[in-house]
Amino acid sequence: xxxxxxxxFLIIFGTFLVGLVLSQLPLPxxxxxxxxxxxxxxxxxxxxxxxxRVGLGMAxxxxxxxxxxxxxxxxxxxxxxxxxxxxxxxxxxxxxMFPLWKQALMVMVLVGxxxxxxxxxxxxxxxxxxxxxxxxxxxxxxxxxxxxxxxLRSIRRTFRVT
Amino acid sequence: xxxxxxxxxxxxxxxxxxxxxxxxxxxxxxxxxxxxxxxVPGRVADDLSDLLVDRSTLLKENEQLKSExxxxxxRVQQVAALTAENIRLRELLEGKRRVQDEVMLAELIGVNPDxxxxxxxxxRGTEDGAFVxxxxxxxxxxxxxxxxxxxxxxxxMLITDARHAIPVExxxxxxxxxxxxxxxYEEIELEHVPDTADVREGDLLITSGLGGRFPRGYPVAVVxxxxxxxxxxxxxxxxKPTARLDKSRHLLLVKTPPSQRAEVxxxxxxxxxx
Numbered sequence: 290x291x292x293x294x295x296x297x298f299l300i301i302f303g304t305f306l307v308g309l310v311l312s313q314l315p316l317p318x319x320x321x322x323x324x325x326x327x328x329x330x331x332x333x334x335x336x337x338x339x340x341x342r343v344g345l346g347m348a349x350x351x352x353x354x355x356x357x358x359x360x361x362x363x364x365x366x367x368x369x370x371x372x373x374x375x376x377x378x379x380x381x382x383x384x385x386m387f388p389l390w391k392q393a394l395m396v397m398v399l400v401g402x403x404x405x406x407x408x409x410x411x412x413x414x415x416x417x418x419x420x421x422x423x424x425x426x427x428x429x430x431x432x433x434x435x436x437x438x439x440x441l442r443s444i445r446r447t448f449r450v451t
Numbered sequence: 452x453x454x455x456x457x458x459x460x461x462x463x464x465x466x467x468x469x470x471x472x473x474x475x476x477x478x479x480x481x482x483x484x485x486x487x488x489x490x491v492p493g494r495v496a497d498d499l500s501d502l503l504v505d506r507s508t509l510l511k512e513n514e515q516l517k518s519e520x521x522x523x524x525x526r527v528q529q530v531a532a533l534t535a536e537n538i539r540l541r542e543l544l545e546g547k548r549r550v551q552d553e554v555m556l557a558e559l560i561g562v563n564p565d566x567x568x569x570x571x572x573x574x575r576g577t578e579d580g581a582f583v584x585x586x587x588x589x590x591x592x593x594x595x596x597x598x599x600x601x602x603x604x605x606x607x608m609l610i611t612d613a614r615h616a617i618p619v620e621x622x623x624x625x626x627x628x629x630x631x632x633x634x635x636y637e638e639i640e641l642e643h644v645p646d647t648a649d650v651r652e653g654d655l656l657i658t659s660g661l662g663g664r665f666p667r668g669y670p671v672a673v674v675x676x677x678x679x680x681x682x683x684x685x686x687x688x689x690x691k692p693t694a695r696l697d698k699s700r701h702l703l704l705v706k707t708p709p710s711q712r713a714e715v716x717x718x719x720x721x722x723x724x725x
Binding site: 306346358417 | 458462475479481485486488489493562564566599606
C-alpha cells in the first residue's frame, strides 16, 4: 500500500472500462447466450490480487455503470457484483493458492452466483426469464478464466500495480 | 452491508419512483461514451468493407438501386393522387383527416446484451427530441417503441420482446387484435382471436392506431400460421414481423407525439389544404 503509485488506480479503472465495453460488444446470435461476463471476471481478479485496493465499493460502482449500460433497474448489478466481491474477499487467500483450473471452477461458481442474483432480481422486477440458459455465461467465463488471469496478471506486473 | 442495502433501495426506487428516470438519464451521460465505443468496431468494419468493395459490385448495386427507385417512384406517383382522393372522401364524410407523420432518422448503436430482452440503443436522445413512448419504424414496418431516453441515446423495445404488445388490425378486413411479442425475432402472436374470426395465412397486419401510441396504418407483420384447436377457446395465430428487427441499422422515430396527433386530427376538418 505504501508504494502504491498514483497510476495504479488508472490501470485498474482502465481494465474495468474495457470490461464494460466488452460486455456491450455486439455478438452474433449463436453466441448471444454464452457471452462471457467480463466485468465480474475482472472484478474477481482484482479482488483476488489486491484485496486492499479493490473491494465492495468499487464493485458497487461498476455494477451501477453496468446497470446503466444494460438498462436494467438501477442497483441490480451493483447488488450482484457487491455480493461476489464479498464472497471473493472471504476466500481470496485460499483462491490464490489454487492452480488455475481450480480457480476457474471457483470463478464458475462465483459468476454463477452473479448470474443467479441478477436474473432472479430481474424476474422479481417483472422481466420474466423462461429458461436456464442464462447460466451458460458462467461456464464460458470459467473456460476463459486462465487467459483473463494471465493477461491481467501481466498487466499488473508490467505497470507494477500493488 | 451498507452497500447491499443501498443497492436494494436503489432498485426499489428505480422500480417505483418515476422521477428516477431523470436521475438515470443524467447518470447515463457518464456511460454514453462507452456505448459509443462499443459500437466503434462494427462501424469500422462497415467502413472497411465499404472501402474494399470493388467497382463492378458497386456498379451492379447502383444499377439495382436505380431500377428499384424507378419502381418506387412509380408507386409514389399514385400515392399522391390517392392521398388527395382519400382526403376528399374523408371531407365528404366529414371525417377527420389523417396527418402525415414526420419522422427523424436514427442509427442503431447497440443491442442489449441480455438475451431475454429485445432492446436496442439508438443515437437519438432527448436533445434531438426523442421521448418515451415514441414509435419506431424501419424500412419494413413498425419495429418498436422508445422505453427510456437519455440526453443522447434512447432505448427501444422491439415488438418481439416478450413484454411488448401492439394493437393491430388485419389490412384485408379491419379485424382488430393485439399482437404480443414472444421473445424470438421471427414471430409474434395474436392474442384472443376467436375461432370464427376471418384470419388467413398471408394476411398483412397493420397498426390500428388504437391506444394512441403507434400511428395508424403501418405494416407490422404477416400472418404465418392459423391453428384452430377445438379444445382451446381461441385460435393460435402467429405472424412474422415485416420489419427487419435483427438486421436494420437505420431506424425512423415518428416525431408527432400521440397527443398532438389526436389534436391535429381533431381540428383539421375545417381547415384548408396544406
